[in-house]
Amino acid sequence: MDSKQWIESADRVLMHTYGRYPIVLERGDGVYLYDRDQKKYLDFGAGIAVFALGYNNQEYNNALKAQVDKLLHTSNYFYNIPAAEACEKITKMTGLDRVFLTNSGTEAVEGAIKLARKVYYNKYGKADGEIIAMNHSFHGRSMGALSVTGTPKYREPFGTLGGIVFADYNNYEDVAAKVTKKTCAIIMETVQGEGGLYPAEYEFLQKVRALCDREGILLILDEIQCGMGRTGTMMAYEQYKIKPDVVTLAKALGCGVPVGAFVAKEEYAAALVPGDHGSTYGGNPFAAAAILKVFELFEKQQVLENVREVSVYLEKQLDVLEEKYACIKERRGRGMMQGLEFDRPVKEIIKKAMDAGLITFSAGERIIRFVPPLVIGKEHVDEMIKILEPVIAEEEQ
Numbered sequence: 270m271d272s273k274q275w276i277e278s279a280d281r282v283l284m285h286t287y288g289r290y291p292i293v294l295e296r297g298d299g300v301y302l303y304d305r306d307q308k309k310y311l312d313f314g315a316g317i318a319v320f321a322l323g324y325n326n327q328e329y330n331n332a333l334k335a336q337v338d339k340l341l342h343t344s345n346y347f348y349n350i351p352a353a354e355a356c357e358k359i360t361k362m363t364g365l366d367r368v369f370l371t372n373s374g375t376e377a378v379e380g381a382i383k384l385a386r387k388v389y390y391n392k393y394g395k396a397d398g399e400i401i402a403m404n405h406s407f408h409g410r411s412m413g414a415l416s417v418t419g420t421p422k423y424r425e426p427f428g429t430l431g432g433i434v435f436a437d438y439n440n441y442e443d444v445a446a447k448v449t450k451k452t453c454a455i456i457m458e459t460v461q462g463e464g465g466l467y468p469a470e471y472e473f474l475q476k477v478r479a480l481c482d483r484e485g486i487l488l489i490l491d492e493i494q495c496g497m498g499r500t501g502t503m504m505a506y507e508q509y510k511i512k513p514d515v516v517t518l519a520k521a522l523g524c525g526v527p528v529g530a531f532v533a534k535e536e537y538a539a540a541l542v543p544g545d546h547g548s549t550y551g552g553n554p555f556a557a558a559a560i561l562k563v564f565e566l567f568e569k570q571q572v573l574e575n576v577r578e579v580s581v582y583l584e585k586q587l588d589v590l591e592e593k594y595a596c597i598k599e600r601r602g603r604g605m606m607q608g609l610e611f612d613r614p615v616k617e618i619i620k621k622a623m624d625a626g627l628i629t630f631s632a633g634e635r636i637i638r639f640v641p642p643l644v645i646g647k648e649h650v651d652e653m654i655k656i657l658e659p660v661i662a663e664e665e666q
């Protein structure tokens with residue numbers, strides 16, 4: 270069957286929940302993807318900020334294969350060594366104490382919400398704790414995670430959880446004004462991803478942290494997209510000299526194996542007791558071995574150092590585009606999580622760039638998002654600009 274036939278066949282059986290590009294990807298190597306017709310694409314999407322180490326990393330693949338032959342799954346009624354090791358790494362990275370491993374980012378957010386509600390329940394004997402979330406946030410698609418997602422059109426048809434109020438991101442007064450006696454948590458991304466590549470302002474996060482301390486509110490930071498080195502530090506919040514009470518992780522944590530985690534300070538983690546939460550697959554030996562190897566390879570390949578160096582170059586080259594083309598309104602972001610906001614919808618630009626061999630995603634209607642593998646070099650930035658610039662130039666005419 271050719272690509273067109275595979276697409277038809279898929280469209281007969283898949284639910285139509287995504288606007289897919291008519292491309293059938295078949296394999297990946299480094300920072301490149303290849304479709305079924307062997308067309309090559311430079312990948313500045315990384316499977317939505319997932320493949321930090323690039324594709325077909327032999328050491329990573331070998332670690333997965335070895336674990337498949339050893340032990341895939343055990344259930345959480347037993348201990349397994351990769352999970353113990355992986356969680357040790359996660360606590361060191363986050364500066365927090367206890368980890369619950371999940372299969373996705375959404376589930377990590379779900380767990381964090383349950384944790385906050387349980388802490389409140391233990392304190393007041395009631396389950397009516399309120400959560401403050403941010404406008405334009407994205408936290409996932411399950412009923413709980415969707416309830417704290419700041420895009421009304423995603424939530425409205427589904428009758429999401431009560432007790433959630435939304436405040437404006439980077440607007441401390443608005444957040445503070447939404448606090449009530451029932452507020453049990455404030456949840457936000459340290460750098461908003463889907464909502465448009467907005468980093469939290471330094472003062473804002475400092476003040477929200479102080480507010481949470483004063484009022485006994487849990488600060489939950491969602492670092493599913495901006496964490497794992499993407500902004501130049503393992504956790505984006507390191508740059509704010511604060512620590513959350515709970516952090517959620519996923520995406521690059523597994524670099525392609527579906528994993529996630531929520532991580533909490535001891536005093537809050539203790540609120541969840543046997544029977545409160547669980548997952549059949551969560552933290553199984555295979556998934557945990559993937560996480561462990563990701564941490565090892567981050568060190569060995571000096572991924573953080575690369576992000577710090579190359580992202581400065583990426584920013585500079587995007588700034589050049591911004592200055593040159595009037596249709597680009599702003600460049601925003603941090604590290605290897607960058608966005609170009611246009612004065613018009615970017616769908617066509619992204620499509621034309623894809624035809625020319627460059628994969629990017631949008632974030633909202635008017636922003637092109639750049640979340641490449643964290644191992645790209647400056648030459649890949651040049652290659653990206655070389656493909657993208659003529660498309661923008663043509664668009665502007």
Ligand SMILES: *Cc1c(COP(=O)(O)O)cnc(C)c1O
Nearest residue numbers: 373374375407408409462493494
């Ligand atoms: C992707 C994402 C999620 C959801 O993660 P899934 O693995 O898709 O469930 C949650 N929060 C943020 C900030 C994300 O970028």
